[in-house]
Amino acid sequence: xxxxxxxxxxxxxxxxxxxxxxxxxxxxxxxxxxxxxxxxxxxxxxxxxxxxxxxxxxxxxxxxxxxxxxxxxxxxxxxxxxxxxxxxxxxxxxxxxxxxxxxxxxxxxxxxxxxxxxxxxxxxxxxxxxxxxxxxxxxxxxxxxxxxxxxxxxxxxxxxxxxxxxxxxxxxxxxxxxxxxxxxxxxxxxxxxxxxxxxxxxxxxxxxxxxxxxxxxxxxxxxxxxxxxxxxxxxxxxxxxxxxxxxxxxxxxxxxxxxxxxxxxx
Numbered sequence: 001x002x003x004x005x006x007x008x009x010x011x012x013x014x015x016x017x018x019x020x021x022x023x024x025x026x027x028x029x030x031x032x033x034x035x036x037x038x039x040x041x042x043x044x045x046x047x048x049x050x051x052x053x054x055x056x057x058x059x060x061x062x063x064x065x066x067x068x069x070x071x072x073x074x075x076x077x078x079x080x081x082x083x084x085x086x087x088x089x090x091x092x093x094x095x096x097x098x099x100x101x102x103x104x105x106x107x108x109x110x111x112x113x114x115x116x117x118x119x120x121x122x123x124x125x126x127x128x129x130x131x132x133x134x135x136x137x138x139x140x141x142x143x144x145x146x147x148x149x150x151x152x153x154x155x156x157x158x159x160x161x162x163x164x165x166x167x168x169x170x171x172x173x174x175x176x177x178x179x180x181x182x183x184x185x186x187x188x189x190x191x192x193x194x195x196x197x198x199x200x201x202x203x204x205x206x207x208x209x210x211x212x213x214x215x216x217x218x219x220x221x222x223x224x225x226x227x228x229x230x231x232x233x234x235x236x237x238x239x240x241x242x243x244x245x246x247x248x249x250x251x252x253x254x255x256x257x258x259x260x261x262x263x264x265x266x
Contacts, residue, residue, distance in 0.1 A: 031109040032064070032168070035231075037072040037208075042233045044070050047226040048086075052211025053096040053188070056162030061149075063158035064110050064168060070208040070231050071103055077202050078235040084210055085193040085230045093227040094214035096188035098162050099196065100207040102144060105177025108168040110158045114178055115169040117156055128152050133178065134159075134167060144180035160209070162186060181207050188213050200238065208233075 035044035046068040055062030074080075084095040111117035115133050120126045129152055132138075136148035146167040149156065159168050163186060169178035184206075187194040191214075210231050215222035 031107040034071040037233045045230040048211045048229040050212040050214040054213035056160040060157040062160040064160040067211040081234040082196040083232045088228045093212040096213035097210035098186040099184045100181035102181040105170045107174040108170045112169040
């Protein structure tokens with residue numbers, strides 16, 4: 001009888017959490033469907049949530065349905081400028097975005113059988129358990145390590161991490177692709193439009209995740225509005241000698257940081 005009561009209690013708690021998540025998310029967007037900046041002339045737009053990006057800075061992370069996914073490919077090493085604006089209501093959205101190396105699989109989403117959001121063991125206990133892939137060890141097909149999520153001790157709202165690398169999978173009928181995207185940098189310096197200027201990137205595939213950072217509550221005024229956000233990309237190829245210089249100065253900076261740290265530890 002005690003086991004049955006415990007199971008019923010867990011079921012009630014799970015239902016409450018699910019209802020809360022639905023209230024926060026409002027009308028969820030589709031699974032990952034990239035806006036391809038290469039095909040759109042370097043400019044793409046989407047209707048965005050006021051809280052979509054900032055939710056990804058919470059310990060419980062954010063729902064990936066509430067952010068917009070943009071992608072681009074660089075054929076060669078380049079210096080890029082990325083700008084996010086909202087001409088409709090700049091201060092109502094507070095544009096924010098994160099740049100990652102790599103791409104999610106098409107139609108990937110939070111909480112799949114391969115990469116569950118809040119995994120539990122089987123009945124009758126339904127105890128929280130460690131993630132089978134978000135363990136800080138498992139690598140995707142491209143060799144990127146999936147960062148640790150402490151699913152055994154914490155509940156997560158979603159898997160979107162605005163300040164770090166993260167992973168998701170698509171369902172088997174959608175290809176069953178599991179990928180990690182690697183955090184590079186983010187921009188949310190002001191309450192207005194944001195720009196990342198003269199940022200060096202090697203040739204490859206990249207993801208920009210953009211949405212709002214205007215509010216971080218469950219109030220209807222925060223969760224209800226959809227505001228158009230616009231992401232612009234400009235890439236200028238960097239000649240090989242210059243690319244080597246930029247790469248070398250980056251390594252030199254890391255070496256200098258290590259030396260200063262060693263001195264500080266003495």
